[in-house]
Amino acid sequence: MATHVTLDKSDFFERVYKVVRDIPYGRVTTYGAIAKSIGAPGAARTVGYAMNASHNLPDVPAHRVVNRDGMLTGKHHFPGRDTMQRLLAQEGVMVQEDCVVNFKALFWQPDPLV
DNA sequence: ATTCTGACGTGGG
């Protein structure tokens, strides 16, 4: 009997991870697109926060998440100097000046969560 | 409890 909304705080993060895990190899998406797909448009910032907490989860390819301009804004949160870029390059995603080359074509639109 | 700060995005001036 959920008297009031029993929304687990971790639920938000979990939803984010679920979407991120779905990002295909060699593709990228944005914080905003993820936020929108989990029904929380405008919470893009929190998505980034979730990514920060995802460091322990090997299943979550955080390097495939960039900002709306295709910039690797989170690169500084990876170990090493250009780890994020390296991980992307490994998948054939080229990065130049902290920006995903051909971002528009590589962008992957998450399915709206049902 | 209050305040501030983010791996963001949008809108107004």
Place this chain on the structure above:
DNA sequence: CCCCACGCCAGAA
């Protein structure tokens, strides 16, 4: 075009 303010949610001081 650039700059500023606000919303969003969570965690640290």
